[in-house]
Amino acid sequence: MRHQRLRHVVAEDHHTRLRLLSERRDDLARERVRLLNRLHVLLRDLIPGGAALDLTADKAAALLRNTRPLTATDSCRRDLTRDLITDLRHLDRRLHTNQTQIRQVLTETRSTITDIRGVGHIIAAKTLGHVGDITRFPTADHFASYAGTSPLEASSGERRRHRLNPTGNRQLNTALHTIALVQARDPGPGRVYYQRKLNEGKTPAEARRALKRRLTNVLYRHLTKDQLKPATGTD
DSSP states (O other): OHHHHHHHHHHHHHHHHHHHHHHHHHHHHHHHHHHHHHHHHHHHHHSTTOOOSSOOHHHHHHHHHTOOOOSHHHHHHHHHHHHHHHHHHHHHHHHHHHHHHHHHHHHHHTOOGGGSTTOOHHHHHHHHHHHOOGGGOSSHHHHHHHHTOSOEEOOBTTBOOEEOOOOSOHHHHHHHHHHHHHHHHSSSHHHHHHHHHHHTTOOHHHHHHHHHHHHHHHHHHHHHHHHTSOOOOOO
16 A cells, blocks of 8 residues: 555656646747747848748857947847847757756656657656646546547538537647647558548548547556556655
């Protein structure tokens, strides 16, 4: 009994840490987008044509070295751009640290969900963090309801249709949507299933929703199986 309780506490600790790290990564990623957008605006006013879309701190610094401000306003833009490049480098280091922390906690969980095509360590962290204790869900249908992947009837006459389910945990739903996009695109069982749904007359959006529901079952099986394994403890 004590072993079961300890396993639950350790697993809960992993889930909480992954959720916190995942939420922090989302915050950092949004801030990075904001910085890049601001850099694009400044560089557009300093350089004819502005910067390419795949802008990085190093690329921005290289562009800045070749600028020769002609006015006091341009000098101000150059100085602000230099400050933003420094901020971006600092932010990139924080994102790298966050990624390292996520990988470490994922290793401790011994989770197998990264074996699923389309589940990298970022998606895995978001998934485990928002699912928490999988034993909360007695069946895959309960889990699908929580994830918002249970289809909602939207039929008209003899034509059976299902529409988007707006309920459930939206973070988990987004993670499953990303996995479904990857599997619908890449060769494998997921793409075969997606194509079969298209051949049945479903729209691409309906076929993706069907695939997402199927992947919810796959994810549930991995999580319930992993629950039986002892996770690595924390210090």
